[in-house]
Amino acid sequence: MATTGQAPSGRGDARLTEQGIYTAALQLIDADGVGALSMRKLAAVLGVNPMSLYHHVPNKAALLRGVKNLVAAQFQPQVDGGAWQEQLYRFARDFRALAHRHPKLIVHSLASPDFIEPEDPFWTGLTGILNSTGVPAAEVAPVGAVLTSLFSGFLLAEVNGTLGRLAAMRPAPGRAGSTAAPRADADANDSFELAVQTLIAGLEAHLPPATAR
Template sequence: MAANRARGQRAGLTRQAVLEAALRLVDQEGLKALSMRRLGAELGVEAMTLYHHVPNKVALLDGVIEQVVAEAVPPEFGAATWRADLSAYAHALVAALNAHPHTVPLLLSRAAMTPRNLRTLEAVVGMLHGAGFSLPRSLDVLYSLTSFVVGHAAAQAGRVDGAGDMASLDPAAYPLLVTAAREAGEDAAEARFDFALDALLSGFEEERAATSATG
């Protein structure tokens, strides 16, 4: 075991380097290509060397999610208004997921409770609580926002956007759907995301205001 550790150290590997390589592999070939053996080959080390940095495949998958989420985290939550912070986070997260579409199924299926991700969640909840949301409601806001963003990214990754298909339907049979889809245009997904995000944030604001008024 000591010899294996020495080989890993000589290879100059760190947990961060392993996770970055894993994300690159997923981006290039999809989740099915990710295995300890294949990742070791990409890094030029034996698979066993990787276990000094990630204990198992589960930890590796959680680490891949961590890398994607890290791309969406602003330098400091609370630097702007809570609404501006959440909006920036949502846009950054959907951009990260669009850049790494093969990772979207992971976010749909895993909590990925790594220390780094938990620190991000703690920062968001702290920012929301400081803005006047109760602690339970702060967590509700965070989960609602994340679910919306990941769902939107999943639809984009799977090319599940009915508007494009609706525009090509028979206008005699479905005049309203066809007209709406054509007026929205081919690049309506981003505008639709902004519309839904603004509606969510407005709902959160109403909840915060109501809580402040009764508190």
């Protein structure tokens, strides 16, 4: 039987799995950003007919959800052992590392209102830590929402370059009318340490004195 040289378009293409599709899509996003992702480009990377993809993912929105879930599953926070301050620091450090591995996806995801879902390891891990701090049960979700908003804002500013640009700006004149030049050795790691310390200090101030430490 003659062949056309085209990849099969049916549901049974053995080269296609959800894991393989999402992994290839993530590689394209890491290289060129979410805006450059298309079903046609993804099919070319996988070596299949573009129509084959639609048997597994109905559209680009579903594809992006699958990629987001793939990356979310890579985040496995350690939420037991040590003081809650140490747990929160490790949690923030590990999520920041994940964001740095996939910055283009993070920039896109942070702009989405459903970036964090109730079943995501991020949310279950963070609220697990908050449960150990002494935060009243009724306040765990609101406090978690505030911490998530503040931390995600920091991450977005870091990965899109805003943090570095602001850190290099000359501040307004001080009381004596002089301005100090920005620190030449300031880096994002210092800013991250300051951000996490500020979050922890704010949470400690919110807790009843008997449970703050």
